Amino acid sequence: xxxxxxxxxxxxxxxxxxxxxxxxxxxxxxxxPGDRLEVPVDGAVIDLVRADxxxxxxxxxxxxxxxxxxxxxxxxxxxVVHPIAQARWIVKLGRNGQQQSRRKSPKKGSIYHVFSELxxxxxxxxxxxxSLEVLMIHDEEVRCDDGKGSWRRKGWSICDRRLLEVLxxxxxxxxxxxxxxxxxxxxxxxTTAELAKAIGQRRRIAQQMAYCLxxxxxxxxxxxxxxxxxxx
Numbered sequence: 001x002x003x004x005x006x007x008x009x010x011x012x013x014x015x016x017x018x019x020x021x022x023x024x025x026x027x028x029x030x031x032x033p034g035d036r037l038e039v040p041v042d043g044a045v046i047d048l049v050r051a052d053x054x055x056x057x058x059x060x061x062x063x064x065x066x067x068x069x070x071x072x073x074x075x076x077x078x079x080v081v082h083p084i085a086q087a088r089w090i091v092k093l094g095r096n097g098q099q100q101s102r103r104k105s106p107k108k109g110s111i112y113h114v115f116s117e118l119x120x121x122x123x124x125x126x127x128x129x130x131s132l133e134v135l136m137i138h139d140e141e142v143r144c145d146d147g148k149g150s151w152r153r154k155g156w157s158i159c160d161r162r163l164l165e166v167l168x169x170x171x172x173x174x175x176x177x178x179x180x181x182x183x184x185x186x187x188x189x190x191t192t193a194e195l196a197k198a199i200g201q202r203r204r205i206a207q208q209m210a211y212c213l214x215x216x217x218x219x220x221x222x223x224x225x226x227x228x229x230x231x232x
Contacts, residue, residue: 083135142161
């Protein structure tokens with residue numbers, strides 16, 4: 001990890017007040033000597049600028065990037081870095097701020113989950129100025145007993161995410177790179193139910209994958225099998 005002193009923000013306070021621990025940690029993990037942090041570019045504040053490359057670390061939903069990227073891609077190469085938690089631990093903090101419990105979440109992240117976000121950017125991925133990097137990580141989700149959270153969490157709010165470990169990195173530059181995630185075991189024509197079984201994910205993920213790859217020109221819808229679309 002780079003010494004933070006070598007990569008201080010160009011404008012103190014920009015974007016920093018609302019950053020979660022995960023975002024800050026990934027910037028530190030990813031930064032190299034000479035990188036510039038929190039740099040205003042064409043009306044947006046960029047996480048890292050490395051030579052002629054703009055690097056955006058997106059820990060949340062890609063919908064915000066759908067508005068931000070088109071203007072930047074006109075004149076710059078943009079590299080989006082997105083973490084997916086392969087394993088996560090849930091940490092609960094009481095009202096006094098003391099840790100009450102820590103348990104491992106039963107949910108397991110997969111690289112295929114990136115397609116849940118790419119539904120917002122599938123057209124932009126055809127732009128040669130855009131590239132994507134997926135980091136598989138271990139992290140902690142910190143929940144606070146403030147009574148303001150979802151009813152599903154019984155009022156507990158998600159107040160932070162903490163990076164524990166970066167496990168792997170995969171980069172994508174073209175639609176063909178993303179299509180390489182299709183298992184070789186698939187037949188030439190397949191449904192999303194067959195795709196879901198092949199990748200070991202819920203059908204919703206397979207549908208999002210097929211949707212993105214179809215709109216990127218990497219898949220073709222060739223008919224129906226009952227009510228299910230068939231792709232080639």
